[in-house]
Amino acid sequence: xxxxxxxxxxxxxxxxxxxxxxxxxxxxxxxxxxxxxxxxxxxxxxxxxxxxxxxxxxxxxxxxxxxxxxxxxxxxxxxxxxxxxxxxxxxxxxxxxxxxxxxxxxxxxxxxxxxxxxxxxxxxxxxxxxxxxxxxxxxxxxxxxxxxxxxxxxxxxxxxxxxxxxxxxxxxxxxxxxxxxxxxxxxxxxxxxxxxxxxxxxxxxxxxxxxxxxxxxxxxxxxxxxxxxxxxxxxxxxxxxxxxxxxxxxxxxxxxxxxxxxxxxxxxxxxxxxxxxxxxxxxxxxxxxxxxxxxxxxxxxxxxxxxxxxxxxxxxxxxxxxxxxxxxxxxxxxxxxxxxxxxxxxxxxxxxxxxxxxxxxxxxxxxxxxxxxxxxxxxxxxxxxxxxxxxxxxxxxxxxxxxxxxxxxxxxxxxxxxxxxxxxxxxxxxxxxxxxxxxxxxxxxxxxxxxxxxxxxxxxxxxxxxxxxxxxxxxx
Ligand SMILES: Cc1cc2nc3c(=O)[nH]c(=O)nc-3n(C[C@H](O)[C@H](O)[C@H](O)COP(=O)(O)OP(=O)(O)OC[C@H]3O[C@@H](n4cnc5c(N)ncnc54)[C@H](O)[C@@H]3O)c2cc1C
Numbered sequence: 001x002x003x004x005x006x007x008x009x010x011x012x013x014x015x016x017x018x019x020x021x022x023x024x025x026x027x028x029x030x031x032x033x034x035x036x037x038x039x040x041x042x043x044x045x046x047x048x049x050x051x052x053x054x055x056x057x058x059x060x061x062x063x064x065x066x067x068x069x070x071x072x073x074x075x076x077x078x079x080x081x082x083x084x085x086x087x088x089x090x091x092x093x094x095x096x097x098x099x100x101x102x103x104x105x106x107x108x109x110x111x112x113x114x115x116x117x118x119x120x121x122x123x124x125x126x127x128x129x130x131x132x133x134x135x136x137x138x139x140x141x142x143x144x145x146x147x148x149x150x151x152x153x154x155x156x157x158x159x160x161x162x163x164x165x166x167x168x169x170x171x172x173x174x175x176x177x178x179x180x181x182x183x184x185x186x187x188x189x190x191x192x193x194x195x196x197x198x199x200x201x202x203x204x205x206x207x208x209x210x211x212x213x214x215x216x217x218x219x220x221x222x223x224x225x226x227x228x229x230x231x232x233x234x235x236x237x238x239x240x241x242x243x244x245x246x247x248x249x250x251x252x253x254x255x256x257x258x259x260x261x262x263x264x265x266x267x268x269x270x271x272x273x274x275x276x277x278x279x280x281x282x283x284x285x286x287x288x289x290x291x292x293x294x295x296x297x298x299x300x301x302x303x304x305x306x307x308x309x310x311x312x313x314x315x316x317x318x319x320x321x322x323x324x325x326x327x328x329x330x331x332x333x334x335x336x337x338x339x340x341x342x343x344x345x346x347x348x349x350x351x352x353x354x355x356x357x358x359x360x361x362x363x364x365x366x367x368x369x370x371x372x373x374x375x376x377x378x379x380x381x382x383x384x385x386x387x388x389x390x391x392x393x394x395x396x397x398x399x400x401x402x403x404x405x406x407x408x409x410x411x412x413x414x415x416x417x418x419x420x421x422x423x424x425x426x427x428x429x430x431x432x433x434x435x436x437x438x439x440x441x442x443x444x445x446x447x448x449x450x451x452x453x454x455x456x457x458x459x460x461x462x463x464x465x466x467x468x469x470x471x472x473x474x475x476x
Contacts, residue, residue, distance in 0.1 A: 007070045007094060012048055018060045023100065025049040034075060034095045037083045038142075039345075039352075041409075042438060044087040046073075049095040055175060055183060055214040058101070062212065063181030065094060071468045072096050074208035076150025077121065079142040081352060082437025084154065084207050084473055093471070098149045101214055104128045112220040113172060113189045118149025118213050125218075134220040137164035139257075141338040149213045155205035157433030159257045159337075162389030163293075164221070166433065167204065173217035174200040179210070179464040189217045202459070207435050208470040210463045224256070224293035228301040229330045230309060233284025233319040237363035240288045240388055242317045243308075244359070247290060250308050254301060257291040258389030259337050260362070265383040268343040268398075269336055276336055279322035279329070288388070289337050340385050344396060349405035350383070351412045353395040353419045357428035362388055369395055369422040376418050377411060379403070392432040395419055416443075441476040 016024050025031050026048045035044040052058035065072050071093040075085040087093040101119035108115075109132050116125055122136075122143035129136040140146060140158035150156075152174070157166045164170070173188040186200055203210055234240050240260050247255055263285045269276050292301040305323055312318040324330040344350045357365045370382045379400030386394040397415055399408035420430045420443070430443055444453055453475075460467075460475060 007047055007068065007092065011064060011068045011070060014064050015048070015050055015061055018064075019050060019052050019057050023051045023053060023057070025051070031095070034078065034097065035087055037086045038079050039081060039083070042083040042086045044089055044093075045091040046087040046093060046095050047091050049075075049097055051097045051100045053100045055101070055177065058096070058098075058212060058214055059177045059181050059183050061096065062177050062179065066180050066466065066468060069466060069468065070094055071471050072212075073470050074098065074149070074153065074212045076118065076147030076153070077142065077145040079146045079150070080154065080437055081354065081434040082431075082439040084435055084437030084470075085150070086438065088472060096212060098147060098212070098214070101149075105215065107132045107134070107220075108189070109134060109220075111189055114218045114220055115173075115187060115189070115215065116148055116218065117215045118147060118152075120148050122146050122148060122151055129220050130223060133223050135223045136170075136218060137221050138167055138170060141341060148216060148218075152204050152213050152216055153206065153208050154435040155433070157387065157390065157392060159259060159291075159387065161387055161392070161433075162258055163253075163256045168201060170219045171200055171204055171216055172219055174203055174213055175215040176203050176211040176213055179466065179469045183214075184211075187215060187217050205435070207437060207474050209460060209474050210469060212469075222295040224295055225297035226294045226299045226301050227256075227330065228292045228305045229324040229333055230290050230305055230321050231279060231333045231336065232288045232290065232309065232312075232321040233280050233282070234286045234288055234317065235284070235319060236286055237366045237384075237388075239317050240286060241360070241363050243288055243290070243312055244389060246308055246312060246317070247292075250304060251292075254292045254294055254299070254304070255290070255389060256293040257289065257387075259289040259386065260388035260393070261287040261289070261337060261340065261385045262383055263287070264381060264398075265340050265344070265385045265396075266336065268347045268383070269339050272343040272346040273335070273339040276339060277332065278336070279333065280320045282320065284319050287336075289333060337385075340394075344383060344398060347398055349399045349408045351397045351409065351415045352434075353397075353416055353430075354392070354432050354434040355395055355419065355423045355428055355430060356390070356392045356432035357423060357426040359389070359391040361426040361428070362391060362393060365422055365426050365428070366393065366395070368425070369419050372418045372422055373397055373415060376414060380415075387433075391428075436474045438473055441472070441474060444474075444476050
């Protein structure tokens, strides 16, 4: 690639004058980790990673880039599953990391709000809330690395959507640096505020293509005083759905997570993750992790869990079940679910489909999509898992044993198209919680074409007319 693509040295000198030496990485050994995505699907290149320490610094950097016409790729924890935070291959884009915007600005236990900067990891945000007796009700397996800005920019979902909604549902206010370097301070904490268009929701889920989120006001809820968790072995997704209905009929409001895992996915976790142990007598074809939670200490959740599971065991909906007896056992059961992505990565190459269908259609979707993939690629290993309680299944395919990883990854469009044909039959979505990133823009005309995509393109052109914010992501 011609080096003329690289941002000119005077721009980097001017940026250095704003952020200082610790705010600018230019050595290729330093910038390399920011140029590759978690799944290693994309290997980009950048001449610099800028790490501003304040919103004002970040805005000044964006103003310089806007004047120079240099594109910016916002990056948080770089855990995107769709290559959303990596720069392109010619080195012309700067990576703008929010990692040093890492202050908790305020926790208000009367208003139940958390005002926090974009670079705080989700885990650190949860701990800050817990310190004050509150819960930030958003939990994803990458929470130790993913940052608040990234989580909001993709509208992450995760384990508790069934109870509390997605990231979008927790946002009361935002502070955003716009593509011209101006700052929109919308850090309000109001529960009701009907004053024209809801701008904050435009930026949530925009994947860095409209501006850079620098801080947010998030809703908190009271910390649960009682939590009950069980791992259940079930015969098939139909039985998992029947179990979900049973819990819903009993007390829908107490369900805080209802996760599905396949027997094959669980076997990868047991094989690759040190310390992972199955707490059941025997392996099962599918598993459900159910979590009940209440802010009341005397909610009787343990009794409820036992009675629902007893009925389910008697009627054969559940094959076997283990209820966590301690915090350590609860964490051990959650680990089996949270390590699914990592275990699949260690097992080999995988093609991921982050899809959603109506909850009632999850079993039918899994059955049909499995048959379609096995017919397309004999020997492919189907590993569906995910957030069954909200209809979001990670319908992942692991490479056939002994096959070539690069060849398998080359089949990704054919596989994703086969899965998406089934998703469409059930009025689902081809992108449930991971976003579009660099991986899926080609699907947008087919799924969101016509007036919807045209409207998105007009919004992009109005807010970022020069197209310097995360080019090539989301929109085709
Ligand atoms: C093991 C694993 C498990 C996961 N589990 C889940 C899950 O259960 N649920 C779920 O929803 N997701 C999950 N994800 C994917 C999920 O998208 C991310 O983990 C998380 O939401 C992204 O945060 P991040 O800080 O890493 O963002 P990044 O990967 O850095 O960026 C993601 C996107 O947001 C943009 N962006 C980043 N920061 C900002 C900012 N401050 N302002 C504007 N744009 C910005 C980037 O340009 C990019 O387009 C998982 C990922 C992994 C690796």
